[in-house]
Amino acid sequence: MSGDLKSLIALEKVSLSFSGRAILSEVSFSVSRGEIVTLIGPNGAGKSTVMRIALGLQEPDKGQVRRAPGISIGYMPQKIIIEDILPISTRDFLMLRPGVTLAHVEAVMDLVRISHVGQSPVQRVSGGEMQRVLMARALLGEPDLIVLDEPVQGVDIAGQEELYQLIGKIRREKNCGVLMISHDLHMVMAGTDKVICLNRHICCSGAPENIQDHPEYHALLKGQPKGIALYTHNHDHTHDSQGNVVSGHKSGQSHKSGQSHKSGCRHD
């Protein structure tokens, strides 16, 4: 991966431990232009930590993070609590992104359909609207890479479809890279190019159709109801290049793009 000019961001053998306890060991992956990478894993698997390291908010103990020089990153945090004592409208909240104009903010509000709450205090918008407000903030400033922390958590099914379609549309139009955490171990967005299954180390990674057959993935699901496997959020029938991922369920499929799995996994 080292010589890959297209990769916007690359983690190389990143390890981190807090007071002697390993949180992450030897995590390596990259996100390229136009690529959607989804992180899945159980609670406590270190998904958010990987994301914080990728964003430069946390320094790893070992390993490297390389970002393409001068890239602009749009970040959608998982949850954001703005105290009532700070009076700020949704529009002014979006205007906080450095270097944006009002016209730009209004165009993005239109894109994610939150123009009607532009004047409302940002504390008063509903949960689903807040997700879109945060997504709007991530889309401002023409980002090369969009990093989304559980973008559809707490959003109803219709809203999820809409947000995923929007992410797909932006990826196609702007050709940016997308790195996101899925809140659901069983579901990733249709159009995901690479799923990374994390449990303090990378258990397996590859295209969604390869992951769902991977023994390590099934080991993670142990104790979960039977009959549930990785389901690709299949919303968009016009895009057949992604639309056939769910039907492409073939057992015994080899690991085309996945990294080889290392032994010594702990699954607790």
Added chain:
Amino acid sequence: MIDDFILNAIMAGIFVALAAGPLGCFLVWRKMAYFGDTISHSALMGVGLGIALGTGSPWVIMVTCALVSGILLLLQRGGKFSSDTLLGILAHSALSIGLIIIALQESLRQDLMFFLIGDILAIDVRGIFDIGLMSIVALGGLFYIWKPLLSLTVHEDLARVEGVNVLKVKIIYMLLIALLVAFAMQVIGALLITSLMIIPAAAARNFSRTPLQMVFYSMILGSISVIMGIKMSSIWDLPAGPAIVLSAFILFLVGRIVPSRFRA
């Protein structure tokens, strides 16, 4: 006919209020009201150090406040202790050191009350000029860091990812608070300066729909408190500093009581 010393006091007080309100809004927004106390307690230590060094210069106070802020930033990096614990530790340690230094100096013991509540009625023209200049610098500095400071107040990680130099902006903000406290000591004293930052800002929240409005109203309410307090002080012969704070408190209560349709 208003006496000159009353006019001087009102002018000096308004200059302090104009800087304290906007800086205080960020203390309130960042849930760092206690930071104001930590800095003003450090100021008392600065007074003691200044006298020990043979100078009453506000710059010694400011440098002391800035050093304590720097220690706070360093301690916050460890992440083991929450900010309010660290602020409590620093505030009272600085206060104790200050009181010890002051107690060691015979000449100062009598004047402790002056440093605690100030003496606004003793301000001369030179003092007004200094405080006015401080006010302009503080407001100019805040204007310079307005957008990044607001952004990191709303969400620090988001601001950092979007390219805000968080440490630089925080340091500038702390230096502005240190500047204000150092120069406001004579006007309102170490004990009460935090209230001029917090109370008008909180009172302004009742009428504001945007951050800028809240800053603007905090300046107005702070100035009204100064005028009311000094007026009360001259009529009933009350200590001026506490009377100003009492006035700010009354304005805050009035803002809470007015019918909600007048509120934002």
